[in-house]
Amino acid sequence: MPPLSSLDRARAALEAGGRFPGGALNPEIARSWERCVAGGLDPGQRPSEVVVPFAEVKARREARALLRRLALAQMQLLYEQIAGSEFMIAFGDADGVVLDTLSDARFSESEAGRAIVPGSRWDETMRGTNALGLALVEQAPAAVYGREHFFASHGRLSCVAVPIFDPAGRIAGLIDASSTNEARQQHTHALVRMAAAAVENGLIAQERSDVLLIALHPRAEYLDTLSAGLIALSPEGVLLSLNRPARAMLAGLEAEPGQRFEALFDGNLGAVADEMAAHGVARLRDRAGSLLHVSCRRLAGRTAVPVKAAPPAVTPSKASVPTPAFVCEDPVLRRRMRGLEAAVRSRLAVHIHGETGTGKELMARHVHEISGRTGPFVAVNCGALPESLFIGELFGHERGAYTSARNEGSSGLIRLADKGTLFLDEVGEIPLAAQSALLRFLDTMELRAIGGTRVVKLDVQIVSATNRDLAAAAAARQFRSDLYYRLCGFALEIPPLRARSDFDAIARHLLALHAPDATLREAALQRARLRPWHGNIRELQSFLRRAVLTDDALDEAEEDDEPADPEAAAEVCRHCADTMLARLRCRQIREAYRDSGGNVLATARQLGISRTTVYKHLDDA
Incomplete structure (x- = not known):
């Protein structure tokens, strides 16, 4: 009979209720076993399998939206890197609650796979020695292999967990990789460490x-x-x-x-x-x-740091920053625009995110204005270019370079923007095949037309925009993550019209452009403020134009002027179904509540109302 290993001897002592020999275990495993014994856990019994309700899982996810988005992107990369080794990757919060998992079919059908599910708690006091719980206690990466787990029922599970620290140095969550293979996969441990480090850097960058x-x-x-x-x-x-x-x-x-x-x-x-x-x-x-x-x-930011001036061709000709050609009195928007001038001066790519109709192209043109560039502003609707022609239209092509190429060739849209600004609208629609070519150009600013041999060095300010969540698209492998980070040298999100405090100024500005003699009374503005404005500023502009053309009294809008929206009509509480104004107000409160991640206090502060009022409109939500 072969001699017992040190782990076997320690295990036997643990299950017999005796003291396990010193030095038989890694120190952190020994400390964990001692805590479990002191907490009254029995290694021969099955652990308590506590799973919190899905509603609580959802709330925990929403409260950690940024952290979760970054973690999911890294989990997807890990999934591809360790595929085929019968494994599961989990993301847990600082309380040891699993929020998301990625697993291959074999592991998910195993006993361990059925235990590690969203909502399951893996803190040490309930589940005994395990990597996720141990990493929380030790506040350091942890690995627990096979029979190092306190409970014998976890003896075939091997796992490594690495904590994610927020910018303040506190544990914000964890990434865990578990497998039924008892082999010590050091490469997996290193990959999980890298994933956690990438998330931490993302938290700092987006704080x-x-x-x-x-x-x-x-x-x-x-x-x-x-x-x-x-x-x-x-x-x-x-x-x-x-x-x-x-x-x-x-x-x-x-x-x-x-x-x-x-x-x-x-x-x-x-x-x-x-x-x-x-x-x-x-x-x-x-x-x-x-x-x-x-x-x-x-x-980014309104910095006092003197940055080296750009070459004469792109140096602003004016001493002061050009005033935007649009209304931007909203303090949230103004705060987000801080640092835009410094970013452009440093030639960082600018990415604009916002709902449809919020004015992303106007912001892009403002970027072009403050850059002082002498070249043109070239706008490219990435969603309108056929995938088969995208690279040729963007980068140019020589005569006869491919079947549908123009006979005379093309210099390409990028080259047209030399010494100017290239605006990539709907950037999330760029075909995957073209994303690598665009990334190479952004890294080198060198362009070679399809079928050509000459390389041209260009000087282009890059501005991109989308209403899609590019971070989520990158996590789903629908958009290159390296291109996403390259485009987001300076990221700027434009708030939707319904959330802007300068609504009145926007409405009056647009009306002055189309009908200088028309006026908007306070009563009309108050009614307009409560509309959902799903099309944002574009919808408001159309509404004002229509009112002027039909000679409607802008200050006497009828109740049936509310746009038909059966889905929105149902999203009101039972107290507010009778009148248009009540419905609009109720929708506004409920939407602000959803946008805040279910935070009643934040909703009340944003809308300037009491928490009691917020609760009243959520009573049957």
């Missing part, structure tokens, strides 16, 4: 739009990897957040939020920004004397 994101590493070739440190600085040069590699590199210094750049590094932020703008990578020493290479991941 605020008006920040300067700087990557740092002792070796320049590692600046674009997940091992690079990442710090977010305010427009005034104050440290807002940093990732774990950055904390490690700045160990010994007071690298905490609130600290100024000059207190951590031996150099002036303005001079460092100039060097990054000129050469891409700058060198500086921290206050402990260590040499670091730094590069700019994103420049």
Whole structure:
């Protein structure tokens, strides 16, 4: 009979109720077993399988929308990287509740697969020693293989879990990879670590739009990897957040939020920004004397950092920033636009997101205006170009390059935008085959026509727009994630019309354009404010034009002027079904409640009403 392994001896002692031998287990596993024994758990029994209701799972998902979106994208990548090894990937929150899973068929049909489901709790007090629960307790990556699990019923399950820390350094969630294979898959552990690091970097990058994101590493070739440190600085040069590699590199210094750049590094932020703008990578020493290479991941925000001026061909000719040709008095929109000028000056790609009709092209034209570029503004509707002709129309082609090519050839839409701005509208509709070609162009700004041999270097400001959720599309492998991040050098979301506080100014501005002599009274504005405006500013513009053309009294809109919307008509509480104004107000409250992720207090603050009023309109939701 072969001798017992140290794990077998420890296991036997555990199940006999004795003390397991010292040194037989990894220290974190031994500590976990001791906690489980102290908590009264029996390794021979089956663990409590607590599953929270789906309504609570949904609420937890909505409360962590950004974190979840980033995690799902990484889970999809992991799924493809470890496919075929009978596994499951899970995303859990900081309470140990599983929110999402991705699994192959064999694992999902196993006993372990039926236990790891959305809503299942895997904290150590209920499930004993397991990777997800252990990572929460230790606040560090954890691996639990086979019989290292406290409960014998988990003896064929092997899992690794890595916590995701938010910008404040608190655990926000976890990514777990579990398998029924007891082999210690070190490569899987490394992949899960990389996935968690990518999510953490995404949280820092998307925490605020008006920040300067700087990557740092002792070796320049590692600046674009997940091992690079990442710090977010305010427009005034104050440290807002940093990732774990950055904390490690700045160990010994007071690298905490609130600290100024000059207190951590031996150099002036303005001079460092100039060097990054000129050469891409700058060198500086921290206050402990260590040499670091730094590069700019994103420049956004109203920053006092002097950035190297653009070449004369694109330098703004005016001293002041051009006034937008549209109304933007809404404080949310103005806050999101902060840093737009600095981003354009740094030649970052600008991505505009918003519902249909919110004015994305007007914003794109404003970007072109503030850039001061002498070239044209070239708008491309990516959804209108046939997939078979997309690359040829965008990049140009030589005569006879392909079957449907023009006889005389084409210079391409991108080349037309040289020294100007290329606006890629409906960018989410770009065919997958063309996305790699566009990514290469964005990286090099070099263009070669189809069938041609000559490479042309261009100078183009890139602006893209969509009403789709590109992050979700990237997670679903419907849009290249590297292209998505490349387009989002500066991301700007335009609020829908129903959420804007400058509605009155917008309505009067549009009316003045089409009928300068017409007026809107307060009563008419009040009724108009309560409409859902699913088509946003475009719908409002059409409404005002129609009213002027038909000579309707703009201040005496009839109740039956409400657009027919059977679905919306049903979305009101029983108290508000009788009158148009009541229905519109009720819909507005319910929609704001949904947009806030089910937060009553946030809804009340946004609409300037009491929480009691909000509850009244949700009583039968």
